[in-house]
Amino acid sequence: VGGEPTWMRRRARHLAGYAALGLAILAVLASAAPAAAQDAGVDITVSAVIPGRCGFSRIAPTPLRGVTPDLETAQTFSVSLPLDCNTPFAVGVRGEKGRLVNTTGAPDGSGYAFDKSYGVRLTLETSDGDVRSGRCLSDQIVAGGNCDFASDQPGRGLGSGSGIAAPGGVTLTIDWPDQSTLNQRLAAGDYSDTITLVVGARA
Secondary structure, X not given: OOOOOHHHHHHHHHHHHHHHHHHHHHHHHHHHOOOOOOOOOOOOOOOOOOOOOEEEOOOOOOOOOOOOOOOOOOEEEEEEEEEEEOOOEEEEEEEOOOOEEEOOOOOOOOOXXXXXXXXXXXXXXXXXXXXXXXXXXXXXOOOOOOOOOEOOOOOOOEEOOOOOEEEXXXXXXXXXXXXXXXXXXXXXXXXXXXXXXXXEEOO
């Protein structure tokens, strides 16, 4: 009389057992949890490359645009070609004959001249500004000539320094004197020489 019924005491013992079991499970789970990471950063190295390139980006259809200069009067004219060089480069010049030669006649003892020397200069348009050569005579740009920029090897000739040409360009300037300043008059006919420009990454 006055005490708890037997079935209530049994239920209390059962609940206490479940509570102890639950605490034991939580203790096991807590001990199995992973330790905190010691290094939370990851370094990723990304590497890439841009291949070097150097060449003419397009070729003008005709250097003189249909104009035939008078060989007997003093002339200076320029031909410009665009370049695409993403690395320091050099442009070389090579003359075939070393003079403007009469292609429709030959020396005949008349006292007239059948060829004429001319001058050549280069200007490179680069990211660091223009690079200008000195003036060379046409006989100095043939094979074995002593002009500083005479070459038919890509990467040799007038160098761009540390500049690149992306975009940029090269200008070839040709000149010749008035024939009256020379000893002979020129024979009638067509005169020509072939000038080759080569460009490449600086050797």
